[in-house]
Each structure stands twice: as structure tokens, then as C-alpha cells.
Amino acid sequence: MNAIEVEHLRKEFKVHKSRSGLVGAFRDLWTRRYTLVRAVDDISFAVKQGEIVGYIGENGAGKSTTIKMLTGILTPTSGRIVVNGMNPHKEREKFVRTIGVVFGQRSQLWWDIAVQESFRLxxxxxxxxxxxxxxxxxxVIDMLEIGPLLDKPVRKLSLGQRxxxxxxxxxxxxxxxxxxxEPTIGLDVLVKLNIRQFLKQLNERYGTTILLTTHDMSDIEALCERVIMLDEGKIIYDGSLERLKERWGQxxxxxxxxxxxxxxxxxQQLTEGLDVVWKKGEQPNVWVSHVPSGGVPEVVSRVAARCALNDIxxxxxPTEEIIRNIYEEGAVHG
Incomplete structure (x- = not known):
């Protein structure tokens, strides 16, 4: 059974459109104008039990809106959602006992009481x-190394500890x-590594299914074999990270x-006739060539034959650059 099944999911918001100027503000008091914003636009996908899937996209692509619908916080405008065999909105009380949710910019811990008291509640x-x-x-406490933090109030914790x-x-x-x-937003490198390691252990030990949204491509590379990519509320890619690199990262x-x-x-004269783009490096006497995979030996051979080199x-x-290129070029679903 799939952990998540989504079919033709859509979410629209009615947004007030303000008129400009003082006269426009007065007119808005009596007659308001609204525009319809489609945050999620007819998406379909499924996540198998035990998968770790990266759900990625630019700001405003519809990632958080999707998560909120999957967790029952928002009601879809249309479409079908089944999570852990249940409808998140119709079987709310039973459903929430089968999911865990972490929003990087929201807290479920009580600010002024000790961490362990929040856990008990x-x-x-x-x-x-x-x-x-x-x-x-x-x-869990052992894997996350939070034993020394249990007696501390949440407000006294650093962001990484929290x-x-x-x-x-x-x-x-x-x-x-x-x-x-966005569970690693604003965290330093060491804390990110610890959290990634924990999520891997969690998945291996308990078979926990994880749907991860993040802007940090190193999180995706470390944890996810599959990515779902959104742009303007539509899925533009759903497949393996490896296939994404092969297709777009040549x-x-x-x-x-x-x-x-x-x-x-x-x-440029030295590599004339080859598909090469040269850029100046950040260090003195360093030049970086962007070369198709099959053209690397010829470029290295030509440069090494004519120039004295200290290093190659x-x-x-990088995956981050591949993702950026996809958005700039307007990738199609596939």
C-alpha cells in the first residue's frame, strides 16, 4: 500500500486585490475586488511506504500548501488525497496519530517549560x-543526542538544539x-549532518516514510533517491535524483x-572547435572550463600539451545548479 496517494489535487485561494491611492482605499471599504490564486494546480503522485522523497521548488511553488493539505490543515479545492489509507480531513482524529510533522519555522514545543514536560504533554x-x-x-533521545537538553526550557535552546x-x-x-x-533552515553544517544521519537511521530502523521539502540541495542529495519538483503549482519532474542528473546535468x-x-x-583559441565555455576562477591563474562529459579528455590533452600546469x-x-537550470529553461514533466 502507498503511504500517500494524490490525484488531480488543486488548491485555490481568493485574495483581496487592493486599489491604489486614498480614493482606492475608500472604494475598497465598500466594494472589494478579489483575484483567484491557484497555489496547487492539478497534481498527482504517490509515495510508497518506506520511501524518502524530496519535494522541491522555488518559493511560492506550492510545496507548503501541499504539505498542509496532506496533513489535513487545509482542505483541497478539488482532487483526491489518501494518506496512510485515510482521508486527512474526514478521519482527522484517527489520522493525526499516524503522522509526524515538523515545520522549520513553527514550533510544537511549549516555550517556557522544560523540553521533557512538552514531551509528556x-x-x-x-x-x-x-x-x-x-x-x-x-x-530517539539517544540518536538525536538531546539527553542534556531535556531539563531546559525551550526558550533557552539554540536553533539547532530546538x-x-x-x-x-x-x-x-x-x-x-x-x-x-524546511527542517534544516538556518542551521549550521554540523547540526544539519546530525539531523540527516538521524533521518537515515529512522528510515532504516523503523521503515518510516519521509516527505521532505527543502531549499538545501545537500539535504536532498544526502537523503533522497527520488525528487518531485514543483513550479507554479504544477509538477515538472517526478523521478530519481540520478535520472535528473543524467538528463539535465550532462x-x-x-x-x-x-x-x-x-x-x-x-x-578559446586552444580549444577552438570544441564545445567549451571558459570562466575565470576565484584563485590566481585558475581557469574553469565547462565541458560535455565526452569532451573532457580532448580539452585536457590540448591544454596540457601547450601549457605548464600546477593542478587539474x-x-x-552541482545538483543546485542543475535545478536552477531546469527552472530557467522551463523543464517539462517527465
Missing amino acids: LKKVYRVSDEQYRRHMAE MRCELAAALIHNPPLLFLD GKRVAFTFAEAVTAAFL HIHEV
Whole structure:
């Protein structure tokens, strides 16, 4: 059974359109103008149990609106949603016991009380037995390394500490499905690495299904084999991260560190007839060539035959750049 099934999902908002100027403000008092904004536009997808899926897109693409519909916070304008075999809106009380949700800019912990007191309150809300709580939360607390934080009020925690506690709070009832909306926003590199490692362990140990929205492509690369990409409320790509790289990331970057200064004109003449774009590097005497994968040997051969080199580095095109190129070029679904 799929953990999530979405068919022809649509969400529209009625937004007040203000008139300009003082006269327009007075007119708005009596007759308001509205415009219809389609945040999610006829999307369909399914997520299998045990998958970790990256749900990505630019700001305003419809990611958070989708998450809110899948978790029952918003009601769809039209379409069909089945999550953990239930309708999130019609079976609300039963449904919420089967999901965990973390919003990176929202907190489910009480600000002025100790973290463990928030956990105990959530334990009562989800009707978790003492034995289940002790057994499961001992593992979660250990994996997230938050034992020393349990006696502290939430307001005294750093952002990274609070996010680890937020994750633990979302898992008190050991849900089979976890929604993460920008869980690493604003966190430093070490905290991000710890959270990624925890999510991998969670998925391997319990088979927890995870739907992750983020702007950090390193999160996607570290955790997700599959990505769903949104643009203006529509799905423009649904498939493996590897296939995305193969289809849109063809080519490599070859960075040459020259023993002596060279010019762009000289390099262009040297690689004339080849599909190469040269750019000046950030370091002295470093030039970076953007080359199709099959053309790397010829470029390296021509440059090495005519120039004294101190170093050569060959890099894959970063996933973040691939994603940016897709949005700029207007990719089609596939």
C-alpha cells in the first residue's frame, strides 16, 4: 500500500486585490475586488511506504500548501488525497496519530517549560502508553543526542538544539509517516549532518516514510533517491535524483591551475572547435572550463600539451545548479 496517494489535487485561494491611492482605499471599504490564486494546480503522485522523497521548488511553488493539505490543515479545492489509507480531513482524529510533522519555522514545543514536560504533554495528546514512550523515546533521545537538553526550557535552546527536540516531539507516537517542511533552515553544517544521519537511521530502523521539502540541495542529495519538483503549482519532474542528473546535468567542470598567467582569448583559441565555455576562477591563474562529459579528455590533452600546469580538478555539475537550470529553461514533466 502507498503511504500517500494524490490525484488531480488543486488548491485555490481568493485574495483581496487592493486599489491604489486614498480614493482606492475608500472604494475598497465598500466594494472589494478579489483575484483567484491557484497555489496547487492539478497534481498527482504517490509515495510508497518506506520511501524518502524530496519535494522541491522555488518559493511560492506550492510545496507548503501541499504539505498542509496532506496533513489535513487545509482542505483541497478539488482532487483526491489518501494518506496512510485515510482521508486527512474526514478521519482527522484517527489520522493525526499516524503522522509526524515538523515545520522549520513553527514550533510544537511549549516555550517556557522544560523540553521533557512538552514531551509528556504530547504523550498524553497521542495517548502513548508509559511503556511505549520509555522504549521508543529512549532510542530517539539517544540518536538525536538531546539527553542534556531535556531539563531546559525551550526558550533557552539554540536553533539547532530546538530543531532536534522538534524532531523528537514529532516522533513520540512513532508515526509511520513523517512530513518535514524546511527542517534544516538556518542551521549550521554540523547540526544539519546530525539531523540527516538521524533521518537515515529512522528510515532504516523503523521503515518510516519521509516527505521532505527543502531549499538545501545537500539535504536532498544526502537523503533522497527520488525528487518531485514543483513550479507554479504544477509538477515538472517526478523521478530519481540520478535520472535528473543524467538528463539535465550532462557535462563537467574542469579547473586548471596554470603555472603562468594565460588569457581567455588564448584558451578559446586552444580549444577552438570544441564545445567549451571558459570562466575565470576565484584563485590566481585558475581557469574553469565547462565541458560535455565526452569532451573532457580532448580539452585536457590540448591544454596540457601547450601549457605548464600546477593542478587539474574535474568536478560534476552541482545538483543546485542543475535545478536552477531546469527552472530557467522551463523543464517539462517527465
